[in-house]
Each structure stands twice: as structure tokens, then as C-alpha cells.
Amino acid sequence: MQFTKPMIELVYEIRRLVPSDMKPAIKLANPELFSDLQHHYHHGANAVNKALIKELFHLAGAPWPARLENPAAPVSSQTIKVYRGQVQAEDRPLVGDKHSTQKDAQEKQRKKRIYRGRVIEY
Numbered sequence: 001m002q003f004t005k006p007m008i009e010l011v012y013e014i015r016r017l018v019p020s021d022m023k024p025a026i027k028l029a030n031p032e033l034f035s036d037l038q039h040h041y042h043h044g045a046n047a048v049n050k051a052l053i054k055e056l057f058h059l060a061g062a063p064w065p066a067r068l069e070n071p072a073a074p075v076s077s078q079t080i081k082v083y084r085g086q087v088q089a090e091d092r093p094l095v096g097d098k099h100s101t102q103k104d105a106q107e108k109q110r111k112k113r114i115y116r117g118r119v120i121e122y
Contacts, residue, residue, distance in 0.1 A: 001060065003028060010056040017049050031080050031087075034060065038067055 003011070008028065015026040018040065025036045034057070041053045057064040081088050113120050 004059065007056060007059050010052055010059070014049060014052050014056065017046075017052070031082075034064055034067075041068060 011026065011028060011033070014037065015023055018026055022036070022040060026033065030036070037053050037056070041050055045053065054065075054068060057068050079090050081090055111121055
């Protein structure tokens with residue numbers, strides 16, 4: 001996500017006003033920043049923090065303001081991983097039968113190997 005100057009100032013102001021145990025999570029480098037702020041918005045933010053978080057989410061754009069209004073909105077089915085500085089989105093396995101998930105994981109591990117950053121199947 002690209003942060004604009006007003007968004008950066010709002011993040012700094014929110015960080016200044018949140019409780020001290022939450023301050024390490026409120027930083028621009030945190031990929032879960034908006035999820036953490038959404039959780040704080042619904043669980044224990046004062047009126048000033050709620051207004052600042054709401055403004056930040058409106059500046060952020062499309063999916064974020066809707067998530068503030070509906071806390072039970074489903075999150076994307078992808079996880080974000082960082083490999084050598086590059087951000088990659090990978091699909092999460094569906095929550096279901098644990099046996100089938102373990103079986104799929106074993107099958108993937110047997111058939112695919114990664115060699116020098118490339119997937120090799122054998």
C-alpha cells in the first residue's frame with residue numbers, strides 16, 4: 001500500500017494516542033497495520049482514536065471503510081509473505097478437515113522442491 005503524507009501523519013497521531021502495549025504494532029512497516037487498527041477500533045478505542053482510525057481508513061480506499069462498518073467481514077483468502085524483500089500473496093488453505101489438509105501438505109512436500117528459488121517437481 002502506498003501511504004500519502006496525511007495518512008502517515010494520522011498513523012503517527014494514532015500511535016501517540018494508543019495504549020503503550022499496542023505501540024510496537026502501530027508502525028508503517030507492519031503489514032498487519034490496518035487489521036490491528038480495525039481490532040483496536042472495535043475493542044477499546046476512545047472517541048478520538050476512533051475518529052482518527054476512521055479517517056485513516058477512508059483515506060486508504062476501497063475495502064477498508066467497509067471493514068470498519070462490518071467487523072465480521074471476511075478477510076481475503078491470501079497470506080502475505082516477504083521473501084528477500086519482495087511481498088508475495090499466497091492462497092491460504094481452507095479450514096476444513098484436518099486429515100485432508102495434512103494429506104495435501106504431505107503430497108505437496110513429496111512432489112515439489114524448491115531449488116535456488118524455483119519450484120522443481122519430480
